[in-house]
Amino acid sequence: MDLSLIKQIRHFGSSITVLYVEDEQNVREQIYKMLQKLFDQVDVALDGQEAFEMYMQKNYDLIVTDLKMPRMDGVELCEKIIARNKEQKIILISAYREVEEILTLINIGISGFLTKPVDMHQMLEKVYMVVKNIYADKMMKYHYEEMKKKLLENVITSDDDLYYRDTLTSLHNQEYFLENIDNESTKWAILININDFKLINDYYSFAHGNHLLFQVAELLKAQALTYSYELFRLSNDEFVLLKKEAPTNCKEMESEANSIYGAIERQKYTILGVDNVTISVTMGVASSHNHLLECLYRALMYAKKHGLRYALYKNIEDDRESVKNIMEVKALLKSSIENSMIVPVYQPIRMRDGRVKYEVLMRIKSVDSDELIAPSYFLEIAKQHRYYNEISKMVIFKALEEMRHCNETFSINFSYIDMKNTEFMEELEQKIKEEGVGSRLIFEIIETEHLDSIGVALEFIERFRAYGVQIAIDDFGSGYSNFAHIFWLHPDFIKLDGSLIQKMLQKHEVHLFVETIIEFAHKLNIEVIAEFVSSQEIYDALKLLDVDAFQGYFIGKPQEVIGDEKRSDACK
Structure with missing residues (x-):
């Protein structure tokens, strides 16, 4: 027996009155004994007629009654009582399963139904749910009376005062x-x-x-x-x-x-x-x-x-300027979603063998000009104010639509928020299945430092690898957890953190760290992509370290349209 449940019900017991109705002696003694442990005031009636007469003399908070009884059965008793008090809480107990009668009682508003022989744990759960509501109603009435008393004490005499x-x-x-x-x-x-x-x-x-x-x-x-x-x-x-x-x-x-x-x-x-x-x-x-x-x-x-x-x-x-900026960005996001101005841009990733893949990046296209607004301006505010799901979904599906017109491979970013969005994941899976583009997709898992559950990422990977999608870990080397995740996620690619690439020519220890990561990845048969390749010097240094692919402004800037010279070969 659940002693904690008994204890919780006992908290209400002193203030709740119960009427128990049962004609069978053995059942009556068993249930009555239990009810006495739960409530201070429990009265017993042997049939429906006696119960109704007792109810007329004393309004009870809770009635627990049998269904089949002499003189007046449970259905008639419930109908008569609820006709007088629609809020009356009643739990019905019966050895029979008369569907018509039970449906009738449910329709008139009984609070619960139990079958004989009574399972005491089920009974305790049912009683707890009912008496919790009874106690809540009592509290509401108590506060109402207290409020009236306080108002009278304050000598409120007009509607304005109220x-x-x-x-x-x-x-x-x-x-x-x-x-x-x-x-x-x-x-x-x-x-x-x-x-x-x-x-x-x-x-x-x-x-x-x-x-x-x-x-x-x-x-x-x-x-x-x-x-x-x-x-x-x-x-x-x-x-x-x-x-x-x-x-x-x-x-x-x-x-x-x-x-x-x-x-x-x-x-x-x-x-x-x-x-x-x-x-x-x-x-x-x-x-x-x-x-x-x-x-x-x-x-x-x-x-x-x-x-x-x-x-x-x-x-x-004084953060009013910051608040003003948030309001302006929220307005921009709302307008951009309504006008479908969240657009993908494509930055080339050049492989060592000359092949080119493209990372899909998010931008907002200005309504008044051709300006493309970078996510550094709006992304954090979008996450804080519930716009992120909409803009992420919009840019990804626009990129998938672009894949229908060319044979390029696209690398798309996915955050923990995306992976937790069940509805979005189902739509995405259906789209990839219909278009058959899985083998031309790389899904980059970003913000691995903030993964609350590795299980979510593993489920995401397993789900889409079934369609030929490859997996990359973004910003690798930015924290220890990156290294831990590599053993769990088994990525096809890692993308070196941009801050490492920017510092590797100035700091020997950073150069050594980058070299170590590359060797480590290659021993695990993982390809390495270097981001933020911004100069010939960085490109040459990375090439000597046997990096597999290069991305950055030296290779190519993000463009809304994939270059025409490339597009002429790739488009259908």
Whole structure:
């Protein structure tokens, strides 16, 4: 028997009333004994008629009932009770499998169904799910009553007063806060955000999350009183403390912020009857005479980004120009996706035997000119703001479409994000299968330093090698993990990290390192491609080291159209 499940149900047991209905003595004694372990208040009825009469005298939170009984069966009992209370929670137990009756009961809204003989573990799981919802409903009603009481205590007499109140905590809301700071005087405030609050809602429920917020609000009320602040609830998991009188200096605000932070994190909160739940918060502290909320949020974001308890606005850099740049890039990405202006360009990779392959690179084509915008301007912002999947997919499928018109071999970059995109991987596999171009593709695995799971890369490789696709590891030599991955991924190519190529003529140790990598790769039958080949001197040095292929501006710049002199031979 699952003791942890029993313990969790017991957290609710003292506040939930149960009516158990069963006419068979042996079954009744067994189930009743279990229910008594779970709940403080369990009443028993021997048939449906007795159960209904008891229900009319005392509304129960949970009813557990048999289906086949004398005088009144389970179907009729459920119908009568739900007609009076559509929210009533009922678990039905039966040795029979009458599909029609069960469907009828499901349609009228019973909470669960168990078959005899009852599996106690299944029963505990079913009871837990039901009583968890009952407890959540009770919490919602409790908060509603508390809110009404608080509103009455505050002597709210008009709809305007209600408009400025938060419905959960009865605190003043964001609208009222904005009105309070809408003047020319300098205000000081502390913005408090509960870290990972969504996890609490997901794991428990929204009602239990609300119960936690209510407890946090009560704690903050006491802190506001102690340090002379007004307290507001801005949004789901955010509160703000507005200083009533200007502090003497920043140190005073920092000291109070530290004390409030400590009080929040030391407090033990109650969820689902567990009374030792703790939370963590992040805070932003700021002063302003006309942009207080903006300054608070910038301080909060700075603190979160740098893993701080709190940040004081005066200590953070003015990043408005950076924010402006992000907004401009986001607008560019959105427009480029809508107008299909994410385009592939092709940079030649020249093999030692004279053959040429092409790496597919991403660019944004300017709407107003022929300018091609490099990814250094937009790629990181695309990843941070959920544009990456769309632009990566667009450039790859455009390159695959180009392959229909020529016989070139294309090398295409794939990040961990791409490999984790299941829908994209399925579409890509289907496209390669239909076009039969697998043998003319090289997939470059980039950002191997950030691979969260080698299994994802292995699955990706196995999937596409089945179609003749070759594999390369990009930026090889940039970190130890590159060397570890070579044994797992078994690539056909490695591409030497560009920073090594750029320094190899100036630093003997770098030259020696490059030479060692090449020898190491060749012993494993892996071909080596050197990127950033920018001069005749670098090209000659690499050639002496027996590099298999060369890429860089000395070999050829990325072009939107593959050169006509080459294209005339390769195109169909």
